Amino acid sequence: MKVSIYRYNPDTDREPTMKEYDVDTQGKDLMVLDVLNLVKEMDPSLGFRRSCREGVCGSDGMNINGKNGLACITSLSSVAPGVKEGKKALVLRPLPGLPVVRDLVVDMTMFYNQYEKVQPYLQNSTPAPAIERLQSPEERAKLDGLYECILCACCSTSCPSFWWNPDKFLGPAALLQGYRFLADSRDTATEERLARLDDPFSLFRCHGIMNCVSVCPKGLNPTRAIGHIRSMLLERGI
């Protein structure tokens, strides 16, 4: 099958190019990461990140035939009709909107900076008990759909608001984590957390177009979390 991959090595290349490879998949419905590994055997100079190869570490987010996703859990048959059969090329590019370091590797600094801005750690001003802090199953259920984020950046790099203001708009991934702590019954910093989000950019640049939801490889819904924060901010304002 034909594979077309974005190549750029700052040491040697003046500009990026798309390089074509012919890969023998033996007709199997491989994962995109398997295909990348086959290419790397032919051409070890190809750079991409990978670790767990099962969709939990978030290393191999990339743009696959126009849509962001994780290479390790995206099968060829799910990319686009004809790709698996070799009638259509598999086209791999780095996640959009972040600076490219090399080939499919992007500089995630801006993404991580926004994550850090939501103070993504539990804050509780009361003394810790000798055992765990009690939390009912119902309270705990509020964290489902939030804590599972793997920081792959597929969502934030598919968001036009993040492309425009990656330094000021926190982006869907960071906001999802922001809400994860707002929703945690063990966290007592709600007021401070909300105050930090109450400006025209941090949260309110989200226009609800839901690109984040459509690409999230873990099936999470950042738009809904952003909606919840919005409501909390509105209630706080009254």
Add this chain to the structure above:
Amino acid sequence: MSIRTITFDAIVVGGGGAGMRASLQMAQSGFKTALISKVFPTRSHTVSAQGGITCAIASADPNDDWRWHMYDTVKGSDYIGDQDAIEYMCSVGPEAVFELDHMGLPFSRTEEGRIYQRPFGGQSKNFGEGGQAARTCAAADRTGHALLHTLYQQNLKNGTQVYSEWYAAELVKDGQGNVCGVIAICIETGETVFFKAKATVFATGGSGRIYASTTNALINTGDGVGMALRAGLPVQDIEMWQFHPTGIAGAGVLVTEGCRGEGGYLINKDGERFMERYAPNAKDLASRDVVARSMMMEILDGRGAGPDGDHVFLKLDHLGEEVLHSRLPGICELAITFAHTDPVKEPIPVVPTCHYMMGGIPTNVHGQAIKLSAGHEGQDQFVNGLFAVGEVACVSVHGANRLGGNSLLDLVVFGRAAGLFIEDALRQGMTQYEPSNDDIDQALSRVRRWDESQGGESVASLRKELQSTMQNHFGVFRKGDLMHEGVSKLAELRERVAKAHLEDKSQSFNTARVEALELDNLLEVAEATAIAAEGRRESRGAHARYDFPDRDDENWLCHSIYDPLTKQLGKRAVNFEPKTVDTFQPKARTY
């Protein structure tokens, strides 16, 4: 050659659970601490742990007792786990787990609001007399992910200096063998730097990638063991590799033991629940080594499923959709993605798959690395400046077979313990050993070797050959002649790897260079495993030999010690002296 030096009080190599728990401890107390990780920390392999962290927090059973957990762990280890270390882990465990809750780990909950605990293999109440226990604390089936992210978040909060995507290539020692720090490469820029520290903590994880089929992440290449062996330091019990009963057939992806804890069970091609024959009491919740061997016996006896009869099935559908989606949501996802099977409707094809390295760098409970006074024999001596925690260490709490859920406990308890110890030592004043320029130059020689290579075989082809050698010669069942052949093949591979070629010499994010350096480590771990496996002439825990089918307590109730300089295998005494409880005496191990 002069390179940039960066100085810290302590450096931690590896950003998984053990490394981040250690760095957190030291950062909290204000010591200048660097965390060096070849991947962004939350991409470390701890993220893949599913079922939970085993610990007697007395939530599921208010009468639970850490001594029962200790008994199970000693028995699970087939009696070569050190009882002082197991005692420490099981007794300190609850404190370490409650801390994780206070840090924000989103554990699943009981109706009382406490941490949810599920049954896992090898667990009992009342020293094996009171039936199955439920002792594994869980965050659904994503406990490792929840744990790793929580620890990263706490490191952020406490200002740990993280060197993300830096690859530690070699230990730096002074002329007396004291550890001074490591050589590390910034993957993004290619810069090579000497990280100098009073304490160097290895938390580099496992090395499952020495096998062709493994549940381990692609990054699990035994970097810490490789560096230790090249520095002439010994490794302990390295023949002990756990094969997890339920890797998805073909893909190798892990399916948690928690599936069986929640009531799932294994069936052969005839639909028979065969574990009833092998372990009449514990059945599917026998120890992992026992279950893995039973599965292989079924397959070898022609009762395996599939066109090649090469796997069995894990049946879960009888648990119902609600339980599966609330308790095992990640497993449902993985089964659909990698086995094209919805566990709500049909069983998952599974096969024993390389999962965990019980052996590693010998340490005491503070993480202090140990060597022997005369290579593979003699008295214990500390390796000044070096510590090891987590899977790379052999403290040893797992002995010849690890119990499910004990790896996460191991890494938080001993990551924390090493942090506490180093903190205290730094307060009292630790020595900074100073390497000469020649010492540093020697540590750089391996990186230089690859950078100057002009031709030869490719890294990918040699790696494949190494992995298939280990898979074929050192699997679940082992045999003297087959292992002997494997050892020779690895010796030959060593010569070829020494002449292999790194074609891409560029500086920016050169993953080919990292893979070349990793290959050296895979080879070190593989060869140590092979020689130790051939040398331990008995069957114990995960090490099962056709030619020596019985446990031999007279000769082998001990650790093996592999000395890389002479390639000799020696013996080291197991600790049978816990401080607060009576010794658990070895007895026949049945489930």
